[in-house]
Amino acid sequence: MDAADEARLLEEELEENPNDREALLLGVAKAWREAGDHGRAIELLTEAVELDVEDGDCPRVLLAEVLFDAGRDDEARAQLHALRLSRPDSPEPYHQAADLMRKRGEFAEALTWFDLAVARLDPDERARSYLTVGRLQVRRRLGLPPDDLDTSVEHLDRHLDEVVRKLRS
Structure with a gap:
C-alpha cells in the first residue's frame, strides 16, 4: 500500500x-x-x-x-x-513554529518563535528545558553571544551532543 x-x-x-x-x-x-x-x-x-x-x-x-x-x-x-x-498559552505551538523556521534555515525568525515559546515556561522550567537548548542553538547559528539563559542550559546542550554522537557511532 x-x-x-x-x-x-x-x-x-x-x-x-x-x-x-x-x-x-x-x-x-x-x-x-x-x-x-x-x-x-x-x-x-x-x-x-x-x-x-x-x-x-x-x-x-x-x-x-x-x-x-x-x-x-x-x-x-x-x-x-x-x-x-x-497568543496561545502553551509553548508547544511556538516551539513547532520555531522548529519549522529552523528547518527552513530562517534562523532569525526561528529565534523569535523560540523566545515566544520560552516566555511561556516558568523560570524553573527554562533552565531544564530542551526548548531553551533549541533557542541556544539558533542563537549560536546567528553568531550571537551567549546570554544568561543560554548559559543556564549549556550543560543540556553538551548532553544532547553526547547522545547524538553515541547514536551515530
Missing part, C-alpha cells in the same frame, strides 16, 4: 465517523501531505484551523508547513502571523 492508498483509507474513515472528524482531521491531512497531495492536505488543515482543533500538533503550523511545501510562502507566513496574534 502506498501513501495515497493509506490517505484514501484514512479519508474513508473520516467520512464514516463524522462524530470523530475533529480527532481525525490532522492525521488524514498528514497522510495526504505524505502522498504528495498538498491541495487536499491544505483543505483539511484549513478546516482543522477553522474548527480550532486541539492536538499535540498545532494545525496552523502544519498548515504553514504544507503551504511552504506548495510554494505558497505568503499564505504560510499569514498562518504564522495569525498564530502569533492568537
